Amino acid sequence: MNPSRQHIQIAVDAVVFGYRSASGLSVLLIRRRFAPHAGAWALPGGFVRDHESLEEAVSRELEEETGVNIRYLEQLYTFGDADRDPRGRVVSVTYFALVKPENLRIFADSDAEETAWFDIQKLPELAFDHPRILKTAIERIRNKISYEPIGFELLEEKFPFADLHTLYETLRGAPIDRRNFKKKMMSLQILEESGERRKQAGSGRPAALYQFNKEKYFQLKEKGIVFEV
Amino acid sequence: MNPSRQHIQIAVDAVVFGYRSASGLSVLLIRRRFAPHAGAWALPGGFVRDHESLEEAVSRELEEETGVNIRYLEQLYTFGDADRDPRGRVVSVTYFALVKPENLRIFADSDAEETAWFDIQKLPELAFDHPRILKTAIERIRNKISYEPIGFELLEEKFPFADLHTLYETLRGAPIDRRNFKKKMMSLQILEESGERRKQAGSGRPAALYQFNKEKYFQLKEKGIVFEV
């Protein structure tokens, strides 16, 4: 019961997801400069300072280590097993974050890079218990996409409907009927056609661009209408 | 980045729920013996020791403070605002737990009691940020009851169907059609009729007693069949 005897450090780690319809879902990793696991890939994170909140700590670490502009941040889980860090007792509060493609730079193609995006199908070995953390995050985003409108945080501000469709197929890992998906999504009344059409990026009919209306979503939520896709 | 500079304590707190069809959902609280908030009601909890896991810390605190036999324990959320505890920086990893009615002793009727069950409709003032924690826990259990079979952890081992029905109505805060509810619940194939009937507890036709079959539930889950009520 005496807190002065405690020797536990508290850290935050973040699982940052990015997405492109071409390359699928990817996660931001950093290469550790110092021991333990120097040279290994790991989730961005670090120790919490005495006077900052947990969210401030994550934002600061992400800013410092990756320079990425975060659009969505949510607490994931707290990992506290006594042996998870060889330096001593470290409890890690983990977060998962989503970034838009503007922030998703080219994938690193060499070991020389310090931070890089990795396709979640082609992950390197990870330090500490980070594989477990990442697995938890992937489960979370897979589930959450169905009952919270977080998918939009992974797409451009204005996006063709096909991008949204492909995102859901990617996360579900299964094909979804295009017409039924559109019918359902549009019935939620949270998407607006922007009037613009996509600047051509290949052959095919030019797609209308849609936008997520967050205010509309909150209005409907207050009325008890739930997002469910 | 230097962990030796950190002065953050780590604690665990638990929201323990109990249920009786007569009295509804209740939560286990303790009266604090020491400052800060001496004499105030609070969630059971305490500081984590250097070599125990977070789950071990919760179990130990619950054992020490309340003697309650926990049947279900799940991490809830981690609260880490810099000013949440007047003693200094304390990050609290919170859990929510469920106990069966055998463990639910009579509600305390006087201030003299040290630990007591409170109907969640008639809560006393709570210390620290515990109102927020409790609110988070209530939201969690309300949602979770619909897609995980946790309700059974709040009922006796063998229960009449009406108890399950009333539990769901209580948590949802709305009436549920008795026939439709039974049809749906039975179609999940995770309940077994025990053959026994309830020892009479009032007038009315004697009810058959049912049992939750956890193994069956896991088997179905592996086949991809989901619990949803």
Add this chain to the structure above:
DNA sequence: GTATATTTGTGTATAAATAACACATAAATT
């Protein structure tokens, strides 16, 4: 510049799930 390939856009018919609804039965109580 015409034909072909590619992607977007849209509606209807069928099947499945959910919601609404009422009366008989077994026991306790009067």
Add this chain to the structure above:
DNA sequence: AATTTATGTGTTATTTATACACAAATATAC
């Protein structure tokens, strides 16, 4: 014996989900 109280059960209507195919707009190949 009559009444009260709680349990037990099935059918129909409504809503929601699923399956499915062809036309339109542009780029590309010839």
